[in-house]
Amino acid sequence: MLVLVLGDLHIPYRAHELPEKFKKLLVPGKIQKILCTGNLCSKETFDYLKTLASDVHVAKGDFDTSNYPESKVVEIGNFKIGIIHGHQVVPWGDHESLGMLQREMDVDILISGHTHKYETFEAGDKFFINPGSATGAYSGFTSDVCPSFVLMDVQGNHAIVYTYQLRNGEVKVEKLEHKKKD
C-alpha cells in the first residue's frame, strides 16, 4: 500500500502552494492513504489532499483551525503508525522525547513534524519519520528549510520509505527500508 506522509504546508500564511515539481509527482489515484502531520492550514489545502486519496488522516497542528485530532493511530500492513504534529513534544524534535511519545502511543512508526526539517531515525527497533515541510515553509527556528515529503510502500512487516526533497530546483529521491521486529 502506498502512503503519502507530509505536513507543515502552511498555505496560505507562509507559502502559496506546493512546488510545481511536487505537484507533478503527486498524481491522484496512485496513493491509497495520506498521513498528514498538520499545519495545512486552509480548507482548500485539505480538499487538495482529498483529491489525491480519499483516506486522509490529519493531526492538528498549532496553526490549524479545523477540528483535527491531536494525535492519531492507524494500522497499515502489520504496522501501528502514530501521527502527531509535534509542537506538543518538548523539546521540539528531541529524539528521546519523541521516543516517550512512541512508547505512550504504542506505535511501531511515529510520524511527527513541526521542525520543517526532514529526518528519519531508528530507536529501539522503532522507526521515526519527520517528513519536513512539503512547501518549504518558513520556520522560526530551522534555517535552510527545503521542501520535502515522504512516500511509504508498506507490505506486511516491510516498509520502503522514499523521501523526496527539492534542493536547488531538483527533486532528490532517497530510499530507506525498515522491517518490523517481532
Place this chain on the structure above:
Amino acid sequence: GEKKGRERERRRFAGVGLSLPFARQPATMSVPESTMEQVLRSEQEKWLADAKAAVKQQAFYMKRAIDEDSLRDVFKYSSAMLGELRTSLLSPQKYYELYMRAFDELRGLEMFFEEQRGKGHTASELYELVQHAGNVLPRLYLLVTVGAVFIRSHESPIKSLLKDLVEMCSGIQHPVRGLFLRSYLTQVSKEALQLIENKVDTETSTEDAVEFVLQNFTEMNKLWVRMKHQGPVRERSKREKERKELRDLVGKNLVILSSMEDVDEAMYGKIVLPRIIEQIVNCKDELAQAYLMDCIIQVFPDEFHIKNLETFLDSCGNLQPNTDVSSILCGLINRLSRFMEASQAHAELFESVGAFNKILEPVSRISSSLDQQSVANIYSAILDFTVGQKSDTLDRVDLVLGQCAAALGGLGGSLSGQASRTLKGILTKPLDIYSITELLELSSYPSVMHLLDNTMQKQVAVDIVEKILQKGTVISDVKKVESLFDFISLLLKADEEDPVEEDEDDIEEEQNLIARLVHQMRSETNDIDNSFSILQLAKERFEKGGPLRLKHTMPTVAFDVLQLVKQCEDAEKSVKMLQYLHTIIDLISEVPQPEKAFKLYLECTLVADLKKLEDNAYDFMTAAFDIYENSIPDTKAQTEALAMLIGTLNDCANFGEDNWDTLITTATKWSIKLLKKSDQCKAVYSCSHLFFRKGGEAEASNETSDKVLVCLKRALTIAKQAQGMAKSSRGDVGPVELFIAILNKYVYFFDQQTSEEVIKAEDIQNLLDLVSNETSSLTASDDKTHNETVKFYHNTLRYIMHLKEKSPEKYASLSLKN
C-alpha cells in the same frame, strides 16, 4: 394570346373563390396555420405547374415560328410565353423557377434575333418592332433580349443603350417582377460590360459602365425594400423571409462592380462606394443595410477597404437603429485581420495609412448612437484585432480599452447581463496574453473594470490574482504592487452596496487567494528594504478591508516580515521591523483573534531570540503572556496555549540569566494554575526541560540543574493528588499514565547525566516500584485506556532494559520487575 392567358387565370381564380389578382385571403381564420400553409403550398405548386405548362406550350409555338422564320409569330408567341411572368400568385421561390424556365427559352430567342439581323433587319429595327408588344412586362423582356443583340451590333454607343434599358425597366414597379426583370438585364449586360472593358466602344467609358450598374443596383434595392410593405402587416415576418431569398439578386450588382478590372481604388472611393452607401442609408431598411454592408466588405478587395475606412465607418453611424452595426464592423475587422496575417506587406500598408486610428476615431464617434451590446461587441472585435497584430501592441490595447470605457460610460445606465459578459471577455483577453507586469501598465484597464457590477469585477480581480499565482509571477516594484492593488481593489475592501450580506466562506476563499498573493510580492534581489516597503503597503491596504478580511491576510504579512528579519544582517533594521510587527499583531488581536495573535507573538519571540535581540524577544514573550492571562478564557485553549509557550521558550537560547529565570518561573506558575490536575502535571513536567539549562547557554550544560528534579517532584505530587481525587470522587484508579510519563522524564534526565549529579538511581527505582504497583491493578482490566496505560508501562520497561544493556554500569543498580 394574352387574352387567352387572362381568361385562363380568371378561371383558375374562380375555381378557388379568390379575387383577382392579388393575395390569397384565408377562407376562414379558424383554420390552424400549418394546415393553411399546407394548403397554400399545394396551391403554389399547382399554379407553378400550370404556368410552366403554359410557358412550355407557348415556347413550342414560338420555336415553330422561329423555324418558319415568321417574325410576327415569333413576337406573338414569345409575348404570350412571357405573359406568364406577369403572375402575382407565386411566392418568390416559385416565381424564380418559372423565370428560369422562361429564361432558357429566351436564349433561343436571342439567337433568332441575331440571325435576323444578319438577314437584313437592323438591330434598331428589331428594337423598334419589339416595342409593339401588348403588355409591359413581356415587352420589356423582349427589349432586353433584343438589346443584347443591339449592343453587339455596334450600331449605337453602348452607353446610350444601357441607359435606355435601365430606365425602361422602371416600367415595372411590382417588386418581385421588377427584381427578376432587372436581374435578367444584369445577366444580359455582362457581355456589354466585357465589351466596354475591352475598349471596343470609344464613346463608352468605364464610368458609363459603372453608372449603369449603380443605377440598376439602386432601382433593384428600392424594389427589394418595397417588398416589405406589400401585403398585410401580420404576414411581415413571412415576407422578410421571402425577401432574404432574393437578396443575392441585389448583391449581384456589387459583385459585378468588384469584378470590373478598370474600377480602381480611386474610382471606388470617389464614385462607387459613396453611391452604394447613399442608397443603403436612404433605403432605411434593416435587412438591406445589414446584407449590403456585409456584401461590400466581402466583395471588394481589402486594399480598397483600408483606404476608405472613414467613409465606410462613418456611414455605420447613419444606419437604422435596429440594424446590427456590430456584426458589420466585426465582419470588417475580421477581414482586415486575415488580410494583415497574410503578409508583411499588408501589415505595412495598414500602418502606412494610419488605419488603426482611422478605425478608432469613427467608432468612437458613432458609439453614442448605438446600444450597449453593439458597442461592447465592436470593441471586443477591435481588441482581438489589435492584440493579434505583431507590432508593439500594449499602447494600442490601452487606447482601445480607454475608448471602450469612455464609449460605454457615455451611454450611461448599468450594463445588461450580456454586455457585461462581453466586457468580461474583453478584460480577460489581455490577461491571457500579457504578463502581469505588462497588464499593470494598461492604465485604462481599471476604468473598464469599473463598468461592471461588483460581482463581475470581483470575478475579474480573482482571475487576475489566480493568474499571478498560476504563473508564479513575482512583483518586485512597489509602484506595480500599488497598481495591482488598484486593479483588484474590490477584493480588498468591503462591498459598500451589500455590507450585510457578506458570506464568510466566500470571503475566506477570496482572502486566502490574496494571502497567497502576498508571497509573490517581494524583491527578487534580496533587497530587504524594498520587500519591507511592499509589505508595509500591503498591510495598509489590507487594514482597510476590515476585520473580516484582514484576519486572513495579515498573518501572511506578519510571516513575510519575520522572514525578512531572519534574513536581515542589520540589527537596526531588524528591530524596526520587529516593532512594526506589533502594529500588525495588534490588528489581529482586535479582530478579535487573541489566540492567533498569541501564536504570532511566540513566532516573533523565536526570531528575536535567534537574532540575539533580547529586549525584543522579552517584549514579545511578555505580550504573549499578557494575552494568555487576559484573553484566553477557555480551559482547553489555555492548556494548548501554555504547551506552545513552553515549547517556544524551550527553544530560545539567548536570554540572559535574569530574564530567563523570570520567564521560566512565570511559565511554571501558570502551569500549576491550570484547572485540571492532569493538565497541570503534564505542563509541569514539560517545564522541567526549561530548568535543564542555565540561562544564557545555547546547549545544555553537563551539570543538570537541581531545579529539574524539583520540577519533576512537583509533577509527581500533582499526579498523586490527581489520583487521590479520582479515587475519592469517582472511585477509579486515576491517571496512572501520568506516573509512567514522569518516570520517562526521570529516565530522560538520568540518561543525560554523566554521573548521578541530580537524579539518583534510587529516585528512579522508587518511581519504578510505584509505577509497578499502580499498573498491576490495571492489567486485569478490560478498559481500553487502562490497556493503553499498561502498554505504555511495558514499552517503558523495555526501553529501560535497552538502556541497561547499552550502559550497564550506569543502570547497574536498577532492578526491573514486570
